[in-house]
Amino acid sequence: MGFYLRQRTIQSAISLLGLIVLVFFLARLTGNPADLFLPADTPQAIRDEYAARHGFDQPVIVQFGAYLMDLLRLDFGESLRDGTPALDYVLAAFPTTLLLSFWAMTISLTIAIVTGSVAAWHPGGVFDRIASLISLTGASIPNFWIAIVGVLVFSVWMRVLPTSGTGTPWHWILPVAVLFIRPCGVLVQVVRSSMLAAFASPYVKTARARGVRERAVIFVHALRNAMLPIITVAGDQAAGMINGAVIAETIFGFPGIGKLLIDAIMFRDFAVIQAAVMITAIAIFILNIGIDLLYSMLDPRVRHG
Amino acid sequence: MSDMTQTAPLRPESAVAESFMMLWRDKFAFVSALFLLLVTAAALFGPALLPDGAMTMNLRGRNAPPFEWERGWVYLLGADNLGRAVLARLVIASRYTLMIAVSAVLISLVAGTVLGLLAGYCRGRVETVIVRGADILMSFPSLLLALIVLFVLSPSVSNVVIVLAISRLAVYLRTCRAEVMEIRERQFVTAARALGASHARMIFIHILPNVIPTLMTLATLEFSAVMLSESSLSFLGLGVQAPAVTWGLMVAEGRGYLASAWWLSFWPGVAISLTAISANLLANWVRTATDPAQRWRLEWRAK
Numbered sequence: 290m291g292f293y294l295r296q297r298t299i300q301s302a303i304s305l306l307g308l309i310v311l312v313f314f315l316a317r318l319t320g321n322p323a324d325l326f327l328p329a330d331t332p333q334a335i336r337d338e339y340a341a342r343h344g345f346d347q348p349v350i351v352q353f354g355a356y357l358m359d360l361l362r363l364d365f366g367e368s369l370r371d372g373t374p375a376l377d378y379v380l381a382a383f384p385t386t387l388l389l390s391f392w393a394m395t396i397s398l399t400i401a402i403v404t405g406s407v408a409a410w411h412p413g414g415v416f417d418r419i420a421s422l423i424s425l426t427g428a429s430i431p432n433f434w435i436a437i438v439g440v441l442v443f444s445v446w447m448r449v450l451p452t453s454g455t456g457t458p459w460h461w462i463l464p465v466a467v468l469f470i471r472p473c474g475v476l477v478q479v480v481r482s483s484m485l486a487a488f489a490s491p492y493v494k495t496a497r498a499r500g501v502r503e504r505a506v507i508f509v510h511a512l513r514n515a516m517l518p519i520i521t522v523a524g525d526q527a528a529g530m531i532n533g534a535v536i537a538e539t540i541f542g543f544p545g546i547g548k549l550l551i552d553a554i555m556f557r558d559f560a561v562i563q564a565a566v567m568i569t570a571i572a573i574f575i576l577n578i579g580i581d582l583l584y585s586m587l588d589p590r591v592r593h594g
Numbered sequence: 595m596s597d598m599t600q601t602a603p604l605r606p607e608s609a610v611a612e613s614f615m616m617l618w619r620d621k622f623a624f625v626s627a628l629f630l631l632l633v634t635a636a637a638l639f640g641p642a643l644l645p646d647g648a649m650t651m652n653l654r655g656r657n658a659p660p661f662e663w664e665r666g667w668v669y670l671l672g673a674d675n676l677g678r679a680v681l682a683r684l685v686i687a688s689r690y691t692l693m694i695a696v697s698a699v700l701i702s703l704v705a706g707t708v709l710g711l712l713a714g715y716c717r718g719r720v721e722t723v724i725v726r727g728a729d730i731l732m733s734f735p736s737l738l739l740a741l742i743v744l745f746v747l748s749p750s751v752s753n754v755v756i757v758l759a760i761s762r763l764a765v766y767l768r769t770c771r772a773e774v775m776e777i778r779e780r781q782f783v784t785a786a787r788a789l790g791a792s793h794a795r796m797i798f799i800h801i802l803p804n805v806i807p808t809l810m811t812l813a814t815l816e817f818s819a820v821m822l823s824e825s826s827l828s829f830l831g832l833g834v835q836a837p838a839v840t841w842g843l844m845v846a847e848g849r850g851y852l853a854s855a856w857w858l859s860f861w862p863g864v865a866i867s868l869t870a871i872s873a874n875l876l877a878n879w880v881r882t883a884t885d886p887a888q889r890w891r892l893e894w895r896a897k
Contacts, residue, residue, distance in 0.1 A: 300729070301733075304726075304729055304733045305733075307726075307727075308730060308733070312742060315742060422622075425874055425875065425878075426871055429822075429870035429871040429874050430863075430866075430870070431826065431829075431842070431845075431863060431866050431867065431870075432826075433825070433826060433829045433846075434845055434859070437845065437852065437859050438860065438863065440852060441852055441856050441859075441860075445853050445856075529735050531735050532735045532737035532826075535738065535830070536826060536829070539830065550738070550741070554741060554742070554745045554832075562742065566734075566738070566742070569738070570734055573733065573734070573735075574733070
């Protein structure tokens with residue numbers, strides 16, 4: 290296991306380095322920040338001073354080297370807007386997104402496991418057909434549109450839910466709803482197909498022959514064995530939550546990573562963009578390693594090492 | 595449907611008819627195919643069929659509500675803040691929406707297949723470099739990657755296509771490589787190699803035809819994913835820019851008028867959803883139809 294973890298960490302570090310290079314050079318391609326942040330009539334001397342203070346006068350490769358050295362000291366640079374360390378911004382926004390994703394993921398996994406299992410129990414039956422159509426619809430509807438229709442129905446017409454902010458639990462309902470629908474639709478389909486495979490297997494037949502209650506057959510015998518593909522897809526969906534979070538947080542004014550990133554992009558705030566991307570990537574790597582470990586816990590045949 | 599003709603080699607003249615019968619068996623897929631045909635037709639010929647004046651500003655028809663017949667059929671879905679008919683705008687936008695999604699899917703399909711063939715066939719250092727690159731692409735959510743790249747390149751139709759193509763490329767690459775690695779160990783490939791077949795012959799005659807059905811299924815599935823990504827980007831303001839228009843951009847434009855004119859954001863979202871649902875239903879059908887173990891469901895059920 291130790292060998293596996295080390296191997297996996299090295300792989301992740303290589304990917305992360307690739308990402309750092311990509312984001313750094315892409316961000317630098319957008320033009321000279323001195324021109325962007327200073328008023329158009331700024332004298333050249335002040336421009337030069339500004340560039341020198343932020344290191345923009347150096348060759349790009351030197352800037353990159355300095356940036357890497359800073360990163361090793363966990364220094365992500367400072368926001369160009371107000372000089373606050375970029376990491377502070379990101380760490381302040383991170384818990385909101387994490388909590389949002391956690392609720393969305395928990396709800397969609399719960400719904401998907403129950404619905405998918407029941408659908409697979411009688412494949413081709415009425416419930417299965419309805420569940421298939423609804424889940425496919427859920428996986429196909431754009432989440433920004435769900436958000437807008439949600440605002441229209443619950444905020445504009447019924448006036449029961451707030452449209453932005455994080456103050457009360459009521460504020461969380463629409464964003465969580467926007468985030469959970471698409472992963473839930475995808476997961477129902479995965480749960481259904483892997484439960485179908487599990488129901489066809491010999492151990493389920495044996496359990497039924499032994500007279501195990503049907504509910505126990507579904508949720509203990511079949512589900513445990515169907516869990517592996519479900520976890521893989523759930524992991525992908527959890528990593529993809531950030532995509533949905535960008536949309537949901539922008540629409541509902543939620544102070545999370547997604548909104549931070551969009552704002553930083555609009556302001557061309559390099560340090561914040563880089564820090565947000567990096568922290569998200571690290572979170573996703575940790576998630577993936579966790580999923581691999583969960584895998585080997587659920588299925589002793591999958592041993593890493 | 596080149597994959598269909600391959601599975602029915604005995605009666606090639608009836609392959610089209612057979613595909614149609616299989617489509618007819620699955621009513622959801624049939625309706626989806628009809629709807630996608632309708633959308634394609636609207637994108638190709640629709641703009642020419644629109645009555646004069648549907649796209650010009652018309653201040654008296656500002657924010658006209660939907661379902662009022664007296665203004666004419668193009669105003670059936672209402673009009674926007676400049677008095678342009680929503681239905682007419684939907685037709686114009688379908689052109690960009692479909693064109694972007696189809697070209698992005700085609701580019702990533704071709705590029706991903708070529709790289710996947712290279713990686714699976716050549717092995718060694720070439721493979722390592724390609725697979726590592728794909729890992730980096732896959733290790734990060736595609737929408738975020740696209741956001742950052744589009745912020746650097748100015749958002750334009752061609753840049754959106756390129757970004758979407760690159761962000762989805764790794765999916766084809768991985769699938770293609772896995773298939774190639776499996777197929778190249780099969781006996782007919784080993785036999786061809788023993789007979790002294792050239793690399794080009796091995797790849798194009800023996801390996802590629804066996805990989806194509808899987809990749810085609812994947813491409814139909816990817817179509818709706820790419821279309822949804824494009825709408826998200828356009829909605830966030832980093833995709834297609836006015837005067838070009840896509841459904842996602844229309845939703846964004848209508849957002850400011852949500853309280854007074856809900857139909858501006860509502861209808862384009864319906865268009866995106868219905869198209870994506872149809873594409874997914876059709877992709878499910880393609881998957882069943884091209885899978886020899888599943889095909890009987892479509893061939894025998896109604897007989």
